[in-house]
Amino acid sequence: MVGIKRKQSASSGTKSSHIKKRKHTSPPAVESSTSSNFEAETDSDPIIESDTTDHSGDGDGVSWPSDQDEDTQDEKEAAAGVQHKSPRQTGPTAAPETANGTSSLSKESHAKQKALAHERKAAKPNADGIARSKKLWERLRRKSHVPLDERKKLVAELFDIITGHVKDFVLKHDSVRVVQTAIKYANRDQRKMIAKELKGEFRNLAESRYAKFLLGKLLVHGDKEIRDLIVPEFYGHVCRLIKHPETSWILDDVYRGAATSQQKDYLLREWFGAEFAIFKSEGEENPTSVLESILAQNPEKRKPVMHALHDLINQLIQKKTTGFTMLHDAMRQYMLNINPGSEEMTEFIELLKGDEEGDLLKNLAFTSSGAGVVSMALAHGNAKDRKMIVRAYKNLFSQLAHDEHGHQIILAAYDVIDDTVLTSKSILPELVGKSADPDETQTEALTTAVNHKFARIPFLYLFANRRDSFMDVTERRLLDTVHRIRTETSKKDPASRRKELIARMSPPLLSLIANNAATLVQSSFGCQFMMEVLPGAGSNRAPALKAVVALVHSESSEVQEALKTPAAGRLFKTLVQGGPYDTQHQRIKIAEPALGFHNLFFEALQGNDQVLDWATSDNSFVIVGLLEAEGFENQEKLRKILRKAKQRLEEAAGQRPKVSPAETGRKKVKGKGENKGVRLLLQNIV
Numbered sequence: 001m002v003g004i005k006r007k008q009s010a011s012s013g014t015k016s017s018h019i020k021k022r023k024h025t026s027p028p029a030v031e032s033s034t035s036s037n038f039e040a041e042t043d044s045d046p047i048i049e050s051d052t053t054d055h056s057g058d059g060d061g062v063s064w065p066s067d068q069d070e071d072t073q074d075e076k077e078a079a080a081g082v083q084h085k086s087p088r089q090t091g092p093t094a095a096p097e098t099a100n101g102t103s104s105l106s107k108e109s110h111a112k113q114k115a116l117a118h119e120r121k122a123a124k125p126n127a128d129g130i131a132r133s134k135k136l137w138e139r140l141r142r143k144s145h146v147p148l149d150e151r152k153k154l155v156a157e158l159f160d161i162i163t164g165h166v167k168d169f170v171l172k173h174d175s176v177r178v179v180q181t182a183i184k185y186a187n188r189d190q191r192k193m194i195a196k197e198l199k200g201e202f203r204n205l206a207e208s209r210y211a212k213f214l215l216g217k218l219l220v221h222g223d224k225e226i227r228d229l230i231v232p233e234f235y236g237h238v239c240r241l242i243k244h245p246e247t248s249w250i251l252d253d254v255y256r257g258a259a260t261s262q263q264k265d266y267l268l269r270e271w272f273g274a275e276f277a278i279f280k281s282e283g284e285e286n287p288t289s290v291l292e293s294i295l296a297q298n299p300e301k302r303k304p305v306m307h308a309l310h311d312l313i314n315q316l317i318q319k320k321t322t323g324f325t326m327l328h329d330a331m332r333q334y335m336l337n338i339n340p341g342s343e344e345m346t347e348f349i350e351l352l353k354g355d356e357e358g359d360l361l362k363n364l365a366f367t368s369s370g371a372g373v374v375s376m377a378l379a380h381g382n383a384k385d386r387k388m389i390v391r392a393y394k395n396l397f398s399q400l401a402h403d404e405h406g407h408q409i410i411l412a413a414y415d416v417i418d419d420t421v422l423t424s425k426s427i428l429p430e431l432v433g434k435s436a437d438p439d440e441t442q443t444e445a446l447t448t449a450v451n452h453k454f455a456r457i458p459f460l461y462l463f464a465n466r467r468d469s470f471m472d473v474t475e476r477r478l479l480d481t482v483h484r485i486r487t488e489t490s491k492k493d494p495a496s497r498r499k500e501l502i503a504r505m506s507p508p509l510l511s512l513i514a515n516n517a518a519t520l521v522q523s524s525f526g527c528q529f530m531m532e533v534l535p536g537a538g539s540n541r542a543p544a545l546k547a548v549v550a551l552v553h554s555e556s557s558e559v560q561e562a563l564k565t566p567a568a569g570r571l572f573k574t575l576v577q578g579g580p581y582d583t584q585h586q587r588i589k590i591a592e593p594a595l596g597f598h599n600l601f602f603e604a605l606q607g608n609d610q611v612l613d614w615a616t617s618d619n620s621f622v623i624v625g626l627l628e629a630e631g632f633e634n635q636e637k638l639r640k641i642l643r644k645a646k647q648r649l650e651e652a653a654g655q656r657p658k659v660s661p662a663e664t665g666r667k668k669v670k671g672k673g674e675n676k677g678v679r680l681l682l683q684n685i686v
Helices: 031-041 065-080 102-122 127-140 149-162 166-170 177-187 189-196 202-206 211-221 222-234 247-258 263-272 274-278 293-297 300-318 324-335 343-353 357-362 368-380 384-393 397-401 407-416 421-428 428-432 440-450 455-461 473-489 494-520 524-536 542-553 557-562 568-578 599-602 607-615 621-628 635-644 646-653 676-684
Strands: none
Touching: 065 635, 127 149, 127 166, 127 177, 127 202, 149 177, 149 189, 149 455, 166 177, 166 189, 177 189, 177 211, 177 247, 189 211, 189 222, 202 211, 202 247, 202 568, 202 621, 211 222, 211 247, 211 607, 222 247, 222 263, 247 263, 247 324, 263 274, 263 300, 263 324, 293 300, 293 324, 300 324, 300 343, 324 357, 324 368, 324 407, 343 357, 343 368, 343 384, 357 368, 357 384, 368 384, 368 407, 368 473, 384 407, 384 421, 397 407, 397 428, 397 440, 407 455, 407 473, 407 494, 407 524, 421 428, 421 494, 421 542, 428 455, 440 524, 455 494, 524 568, 542 568, 542 599, 568 599, 568 621, 599 621, 607 621, 607 635, 607 676, 621 635, 621 676, 646 676
16 A cells, blocks of 8 residues: 555565665554544545554564565655655664655645545535434443433434434444434334334335344334334335345344234235235235135135245245244245145155255244144154154254244154154153263253243153143144144054153153152142153152152251142142043043052151141142042041041131231231132041
8 A cells, every 4th residue: 555664574585785674663643543533434435544554573474575676666656646754764874864854745645635535524415413423322322321311412412413314324334323222212202203204215224234223123112103114115025025135034023023913914925926915815805824715715826826935935945044934934834735645745845854954944943833844744754754854953852842832843753753762762862861860960950841831841741641731722733733644644553652752751750750859849840740740650650759758747848838839739639549630531540550659648647637737728639639549548547537627627618817907908808718628528527
């Protein structure tokens, strides 16, 4: 560049001895700082280099030209009218500084360049406003350093500047940040003002590298009116914008987080072909995005619609942009309308498996529609397809288990993979560990998992009698679909498959209960986990059952408080009855082999007083279940204890808390109500 001083390299060994080495001086710090600030303020102007820029000394890895080369270059530049500052020399051979004013002219030239750049900048539209707004933004963005009153004044001044000129600000990378900050601290009316000024430009903003973030700010901080201004501007352009490198992400954010159900339908319909981007179907006031309904009304459109949908899906997969929720919804609509066993189904499953890096399957696992697509692919695929899909999630099954949607893939794999050895080797070790007797780290991980809202489901699913106690309607519908498909694609009996998986999963879970019953009983999820696992685990349950019984006489106050909770009551009632209650057949489903917990529990109750404490507590139904338990050897002994304490039971059955209105602050105090469990006991001991 012009004006850069070059320094002779130490490696130049061919120089004559009479050539003197040039010595450089560092430029003034103020000048360098000024130049840096000026460069930071300019955006489209060319970078202005200082004539006094120096370089580091020898040994910096740069091969510098010789003095002779410099002289030649200087002569050429002098002929072109370029002036340089003469280098200073020190020592006895240093030449005196010339009085021709070279140094001062260089500085004057640099000052003229700066002045010219400022003039060009000032000539731009709204130059003063943009410059002032950037000063305000520098202050506002440091939120913790600006008092509230000062911030309000700065925001008011900022809106005075940008009002009426928002479009001039939003397409520049630096000034668009000013508008984002204005939206952040604006009130509702001010945000609406910005949105209305930008009406008609939102699609262009979404295509901008920087302005797309402003669109996100408006959606996050805006209201329904602003949302309804923004979303319709994408109608008719979805298929193009979803492939755009800048717009695709903001479009998917709009679809996933801001759009209403009806707006989502409008956006998703455009994947079905060009006519759906322009026209509504005849007789449809609120067009649907359910492809099955569209094809039922227009069966002749099936081929072009499915072709257009598959083509767009394939384009995005080939571009490796597979994280879009809109893409996953479209894939689900496509898969639900493919005929099972058809060539289309085979090609679609191959498309899922064709991603060598596995990013497609991994991204699908963490959305509702994506998890449904993978689950149905497992159900429709053959043994080889299932093995390839499972392999894609290697070392990710624990993460899937903790995800709201990902755990559904694990449940589908349980239900459709006939090779239970594959499931036991590929999936279960990542969930329960490789050892039947978990170590400290594994125990901690399992304890965390069984108390997690979603991670506990893959443990409970195989053992549970009632799925609706821990699964929502959407999950149950998906699994019902999987079960319907597997009747044609799986050969193994579902009961045999489930039994084999339980045999592999039971040992580490029983070991967890045996070693950590006191911890598990203190949470409702932990109690439910023990209630489902113990009756269904099969053999080798004795240590775990003894650990649960031992809780009765635990000295821990936390455990004793936990035993009074409804969750603990349901746990002990299920165990003393011998199994869970089967709502379908209206009876107790006795575990095989029998638990025998009723006898262990009665023996653990130390004396008549402890029996009566349980009988008159909120968990009195535990004693009711004990009295009615099949195979309980001490029923008559228990009845005698209860008959002797009939008066105490009668008092507990109709007990009302005595609380004064002054203590509660209410005019009327509602009593605790009768203890229905105690009333049943009184009926059974007559």
